[in-house]
Amino acid sequence: MAELRLRAPAIKAIKRIYERVQASKLGSYDEFQLEQELKLVSSHFARFVANHELLVASAEKGEVEAHETLWVEVEDIYNDTCCILNRAITGAKPNVQAGRQHSHECEFRLEPLAIPTFDGTMQTWLAFKDAFELLVHNTEYPEAYKLGKLRQAVSSHAVPLVGSVYSGGYGEVWSALKERFDNKKQLAETHVSRLLNIKPSSEDSSESLLAIFDTVQESLRSLRVIGLPVVEWDAILVPIIVSKLPTVTQREWNMSCLPTEIPKLDELLSFLSQRAHSLSTAIVTWSSRTDATSRGQQRTSSQRTVKSHVAAAEDGKCAYCQGPHRTTKCTRFLAMNHEERVNALKAARLCFNCLKLGHSAKQCPSGLCRHCNRKHNSLLCRETLSTNAGGLTATTTQPVPMNKDHPSD
Structure with a gap:
């Protein structure tokens, strides 16, 4: 040849x-x-x-x-x-x-920084352009070297003008590439459309919430780069993003908002990040050993692993409404009658004993009820609850029944 x-x-x-x-x-x-x-x-x-x-x-x-x-x-x-x-x-x-x-x-010679590849889509153009200009375009390398690097980084199948038999010098190819893809109108339409078309999630999990969070962050970052005033879009973006969230997360978010104030986008993103963290799962492994004195020997029980939810409520934060107070001081929770409190804890999957997320009452290491010494929180004890919301008068000596079908028990 x-x-x-x-x-x-x-x-x-x-x-x-x-x-x-x-x-x-x-x-x-x-x-x-x-x-x-x-x-x-x-x-x-x-x-x-x-x-x-x-x-x-x-x-x-x-x-x-x-x-x-x-x-x-x-x-x-x-x-x-x-x-x-x-x-x-x-x-x-x-x-x-x-x-x-x-x-x-x-x-010694340091390994060269890898230049990201460009697949020919508007969605990935800005990230590629920023990296390529920093590592290659704005340097003093010869034009032939820059052209070789550009052809390595851009797929000729996706962008034929870069891989043609003769495509001109480096300056011509780079200018043609920017003319085609560095289009503010198309970039804005691409990233706004990506925001509007986020796939709604029905699964209330850490992975699904983080997927929405990352998509929103990446799209907003790209829109900021091309000069759009995204900081003024709270009233538009918050309802759109909330509509993509699972039902339980939507309810938790709405309960944390003031009824007359327009919520901030930064507050919503912070809420999503924190909730995704609280829903993340961890593997807990333990081993137990028992003494078999009757047989005169020791036996080691087999190790077991279980998945448990990481506790969502930090010290001083309400696990029910996410407010800046303990659950036992939550005005919403205290305003409920006995049946409403039980149903609220079931819906939020909170422990009936310590009112926190991550385990059932049977597994709870906290103490017993102060009134009847049973395995439930004192706020759920029928000895202190009346039919009035938040009332604290003795009505009966029967403890709160634990629903066997509830996942926390």
């Missing part, structure tokens, strides 16, 4: 210049000779890149790996050659303090 015959001499020329600049005492070169060497190696690398891309485009599946290996080898040689020549051109003589740092730089 013609491309193969053209690529081989370019590789030889690059290696020849590399060996020459390593072996020579560049101090004897003047500035013009050094710049000429730099231009020469850059032109050979540009010829290598052009023919290499044509060969990769027409290569069989089993041949691609060999081409990529060759690319890495030639790219490293070219980079080293440019570094040597550029240092010589500047003529900078490091001082004693900088000399120590320079010697360390010669001893």
